[in-house]
Amino acid sequence: MEKSWIDLVLEESRYVKRIVARLDVKSNFLIKGVRFEGLRKIGDPASAALKYYEDGIDEIFLMDNVASLYGRNHLGSLLEEVARDVFVPLTVGGGIRNLSDAEELFGLGADKIAINTASFSNPSLITEVANKFGSQAVVGSVQAQRTLGGWECLVEQGRDRTGVSVVERVQQLTNLGAGELLVTSVDNDGVQCGFDAELAEVVVATSTLPVVIGGGCGGIDDVLEMVKIEKLSGLSLASALHFDIVNLGELKAKMKQQHQKPLIEGNFA
Amino acid sequence: MIEDKEQALFGLPEYVKFCTRCVISNQRPNSAVEFKHTKDSKKTTIRFNSEGVCDACLMAEQKNILIDWESREMQLRELCDRYRRDDGAYDCVVPGSGGKDSFYAAHVLRYKYGMNPLTVTWAPNIYTDVGLRNFTHWIQAGFDNELYTPSGLTHRILTRVAVEKLFHPFQAFMFGQKALAPKVAAKYDIPLVFYGENEAEYGNPIEDTSSSQRDWSFFTESNPDDIFLGGASLSELKENFGISGRDLNPYFPADPELIHRKKVEVHYLGYYLKWHPQTAYYYSVKHGNFKAAQERSPGTYSKYNSLDDKIDDFHYYTTFVKFGIGRATYDAAQEIRSGDISREEGVALVRKFDGEYPSRFEKEIFDYLTLNHSQMKISNSALERVVMDRDYFEQLADKFRSPHLWKKVGSTWSLRNPVT
Amino acid sequence: MSVVDHGIGNIGSITNALRVCGYDSTLIRDPDELNDASIVVLPGVGNFGGVMSAIQGAGLHEAIRGHVFEDRPLLGICVGMQVLFQGSTESPDSNGFGFFSGKLNHLSSLDSTKVTPSVGWKELIHVASTDEVSLKEAYFVHSYFAAGIDPADLISSYVWEGHLVPSHVGRGRVQGVQFHPEKSRLEGLRFLHGVLQDISK
Numbered sequence: 001m002e003k004s005w006i007d008l009v010l011e012e013s014r015y016v017k018r019i020v021a022r023l024d025v026k027s028n029f030l031i032k033g034v035r036f037e038g039l040r041k042i043g044d045p046a047s048a049a050l051k052y053y054e055d056g057i058d059e060i061f062l063m064d065n066v067a068s069l070y071g072r073n074h075l076g077s078l079l080e081e082v083a084r085d086v087f088v089p090l091t092v093g094g095g096i097r098n099l100s101d102a103e104e105l106f107g108l109g110a111d112k113i114a115i116n117t118a119s120f121s122n123p124s125l126i127t128e129v130a131n132k133f134g135s136q137a138v139v140g141s142v143q144a145q146r147t148l149g150g151w152e153c154l155v156e157q158g159r160d161r162t163g164v165s166v167v168e169r170v171q172q173l174t175n176l177g178a179g180e181l182l183v184t185s186v187d188n189d190g191v192q193c194g195f196d197a198e199l200a201e202v203v204v205a206t207s208t209l210p211v212v213i214g215g216g217c218g219g220i221d222d223v224l225e226m227v228k229i230e231k232l233s234g235l236s237l238a239s240a241l242h243f244d245i246v247n248l249g250e251l252k253a254k255m256k257q258q259h260q261k262p263l264i265e266g267n268f269a
Numbered sequence: 270m271i272e273d274k275e276q277a278l279f280g281l282p283e284y285v286k287f288c289t290r291c292v293i294s295n296q297r298p299n300s301a302v303e304f305k306h307t308k309d310s311k312k313t314t315i316r317f318n319s320e321g322v323c324d325a326c327l328m329a330e331q332k333n334i335l336i337d338w339e340s341r342e343m344q345l346r347e348l349c350d351r352y353r354r355d356d357g358a359y360d361c362v363v364p365g366s367g368g369k370d371s372f373y374a375a376h377v378l379r380y381k382y383g384m385n386p387l388t389v390t391w392a393p394n395i396y397t398d399v400g401l402r403n404f405t406h407w408i409q410a411g412f413d414n415e416l417y418t419p420s421g422l423t424h425r426i427l428t429r430v431a432v433e434k435l436f437h438p439f440q441a442f443m444f445g446q447k448a449l450a451p452k453v454a455a456k457y458d459i460p461l462v463f464y465g466e467n468e469a470e471y472g473n474p475i476e477d478t479s480s481s482q483r484d485w486s487f488f489t490e491s492n493p494d495d496i497f498l499g500g501a502s503l504s505e506l507k508e509n510f511g512i513s514g515r516d517l518n519p520y521f522p523a524d525p526e527l528i529h530r531k532k533v534e535v536h537y538l539g540y541y542l543k544w545h546p547q548t549a550y551y552y553s554v555k556h557g558n559f560k561a562a563q564e565r566s567p568g569t570y571s572k573y574n575s576l577d578d579k580i581d582d583f584h585y586y587t588t589f590v591k592f593g594i595g596r597a598t599y600d601a602a603q604e605i606r607s608g609d610i611s612r613e614e615g616v617a618l619v620r621k622f623d624g625e626y627p628s629r630f631e632k633e634i635f636d637y638l639t640l641n642h643s644q645m646k647i648s649n650s651a652l653e654r655v656v657m658d659r660d661y662f663e664q665l666a667d668k669f670r671s672p673h674l675w676k677k678v679g680s681t682w683s684l685r686n687p688v689t
Numbered sequence: 690m691s692v693v694d695h696g697i698g699n700i701g702s703i704t705n706a707l708r709v710c711g712y713d714s715t716l717i718r719d720p721d722e723l724n725d726a727s728i729v730v731l732p733g734v735g736n737f738g739g740v741m742s743a744i745q746g747a748g749l750h751e752a753i754r755g756h757v758f759e760d761r762p763l764l765g766i767c768v769g770m771q772v773l774f775q776g777s778t779e780s781p782d783s784n785g786f787g788f789f790s791g792k793l794n795h796l797s798s799l800d801s802t803k804v805t806p807s808v809g810w811k812e813l814i815h816v817a818s819t820d821e822v823s824l825k826e827a828y829f830v831h832s833y834f835a836a837g838i839d840p841a842d843l844i845s846s847y848v849w850e851g852h853l854v855p856s857h858v859g860r861g862r863v864q865g866v867q868f869h870p871e872k873s874r875l876e877g878l879r880f881l882h883g884v885l886q887d888i889s890k
Binding site for chain 3: 106
């Protein structure tokens with residue numbers, strides 16, 4: 001049966017997932033660890049963000065790695081700098097404790113803010129921010145570590161366990177008003193062994209929100225594998241970008257190619 | 270500021286000072302010769318230079334600036350060339366537990382320098398899950414391993430005695446760790462032992478690092494009457510704890526005559542290769558699927574240091590009590606020296622995590638320290654209490670809290686001089 | 690170039706984008722400042738009711754209406770576009786400006802089994818072919834869409850889960866875009882520049 005052009009466009013979009021660059025930042029250095037440990041300084045975050053933007057990244061996620069140690073997010077000036085030259089959505093996370101933290105970051109250029117640790121001790125934080133700025137501006141961030149029978153949520157950059165299962169947490173975050181979920185696999189983080197597809201399947205099955213999965217990308221093929229998960233909204237890449245393992249232009253071309261339908265030009269209603 | 274001059278226990282420096290570069294304080298004791306350690310021992314502590322910089326930081330500076338690592342590596346190659354065996358016999362002994370550092374050492378010796386190492390492990394008091402897993406992966410990465418597990422009875426008794434007399438639960442373990450490799454080397458006629466890092470990297474006198482070889486006094490001793498284990502003399506151990514000479518064999522250091530005769534040389538790999546614990550972590554993840562712990566260790570922020578033994582938690586807690594230096598301080602100091610974190614961050618980490626009471630294995634450790642096994646022969650007067658519990662542990666702790674470090678505010682102890 | 694600063698959302702990103710387009714923005718916080726405004730950009734994120742109350746709270750409601758009735762250019766972005774309609778089921782007690790007929794409904798009313806909000810890069814489908822550079826894809830993040838609009842107002846749509854949803858509307862010198870041109874890369878910036886030029890002719 002011939003497909004209508006709407007169907008074609010729709011199918012096309014299913015195979016093209018958002019690619020998000022995750023930049024972990026500490027004291028103005030771009031850093032990266034393995035399984036959220038052994039953090040190494042690897043470069044300048046502002047120039048990395050700019051590079052990824054120029055290479056065609058869809059979104060950028062700036063994560064303040066020492067925020068919860070100092071009690072606040074320090075990415076303000078980096079954010080301002082990046083926002084001047086980078087015209088794709090910017091998400092900022094790390095140490096966001098209250099509404100005024102969020103407000104400050106929105107004012108400096110954040111489009112979305114990501115919350116993890118603080119919302120365990122203060123669940124109404126997500127709701128407050130969502131009420132004022134819209135749920136689409138609030139990303140529920142989850143650090144998922146494998147445990148017997150599933151995954152457990154960690155907080156404080158993978159340092160502390162919460163005893164809360166990821167499935168339970170996904171439901172909580174949805175109810176609290178988050179507009180999007182970013183779920184990072186602690187076990188695969190920085191290991192470049194492939195994404196945790198099982199985790200992704202479970203999260204998209206449990207949630208009605210858009211889901212971005214991260215942790216473990218070791219190459220374009222890893223992304224193409226995940227693209228098959230229809231309901232998945234996006235993929236987060238860190239090491240794969242920082243260490244030049246994935247070429248963004250090539251990745252985007254292959255994503256479109258994979259479903260083997262030409263891009264539709266000039267449509268009419 | 271201390272109004273009256275408070276007494277400093279253990280011969281520690283009376284005034285507390287912090288290194289201007291890292292977060293270690295002048296209270297940090299240098300590695301002791303453990304089998305001479307009694308409750309009256311006076312500590313020698315880390316030195317600070319006239320600018321207030323500690324020996325370990327100065328050592329790190331040398332590592333980065335002065336030392337010609339290329340030539341050091343050449344020396345390593347020459348050493349390996351001299352000792353390498355291609356006939357299937359072991360040519361060197363690498364002690365370790367399968368943690369990131371021993372993984373790196375064994376792997377690089379085998380796969381880069383073509384040696385045929387025998388890895389040697391002195392068992393932990395109580396295996397952690399992650400420690401056992403990493404130990405297994407280490408062996409699976411391609412190394413023969415000899416595991417020595419001392420009698421559980423003796424080990425528990427010595428550990429408890431050390432807690433009572435020295436507040437040092439790790440001591441019994443340390444005996445084995447220090448003495449085993451040379452003894453195994455002598456037993457099998459393997460003339461070369463490679464330890465990882467030199468203790469001076471962490472604060473022992475900097476002169477110690479000028480030699481690639483380990484100081485013999487650390488692991489050899491000629492006269493058994495001069496030996497104290499757990500701070501108790503051999504006769505006390507026999508009379509009060511039913512431990513005889515033959516039980517103590519595994520804890521005795523090597524006979525220097527034997528070492529000399531077999532021409533066993535003990536070297537620090539850290540002398541030849543620039544040691545960076547984080548790099549060892551990355552290396553062991555990549556080559557051996559090393560896994561850090563699932564959560565940070567109590568008293569620190571890190572997940573990849575000293576993961577093997579459940580008693581580690583208490584070891585660091587006791588150093589916090591005795592010297593005001595906990596696990597976070599050790600971890601942060603090392604990361605500051607490697608340039609991985611700033612001093613400011615180190616201070617924040619220490620203030621946040623140092624001295625956290627280790628609840629996670631508390632029950633298991635207290636059961637371990639309770640000397641109630643039917644085969645134990647403890648005399649009635651030996652211990653104030655057979656059962657170890659939180660109350661008794663805190664009572665003991667208080668005996669080791671030096672007044673120049675601690676003050677009591679209400680019912681809580683707090684450090685007079687936390688790090689700044 | 691005037692940008693309405695009602696306090697909700699990331700005004701920085703729109704002023705940055707306008708700067709690149711060659712416009713030096715004045716931030717408008719009270720009605721007097723709007724008198725001299727040549728072009729007005731109305732950004733907005735969050736929810737319909739929140740943005741409308743902020744506008745009213747700042748006393749800008751009448752000034753904006755006045756600006757439009759005097760046939761002066763206005764571009765609404767995201768929720769800034771949504772408030773140009775009559776109202777939204779998101780905030781039943783709030784009225785929009787009503788420059789365009791139609792009301793905002795939640796996307797789930799089209800299909801409740803699909804993920805909302807609609808987030809990401811979507812291909813635009815233009816009503817009429819134009820010689821100008823038309824934007825191929827743009828970044829969207831929204832949960833409400835304009836329903837019951839006058840077809841003459843529709844400039845482009847996109848496909849959300851098999852349904853056509855308005856992405857760009859316009860009538861006279863008033864236009865609105867559901868997507869974020871300031872977040873849609875250089876192409877988005879070029880589009881923004883083009884639209885602003887169009888409406889100020």
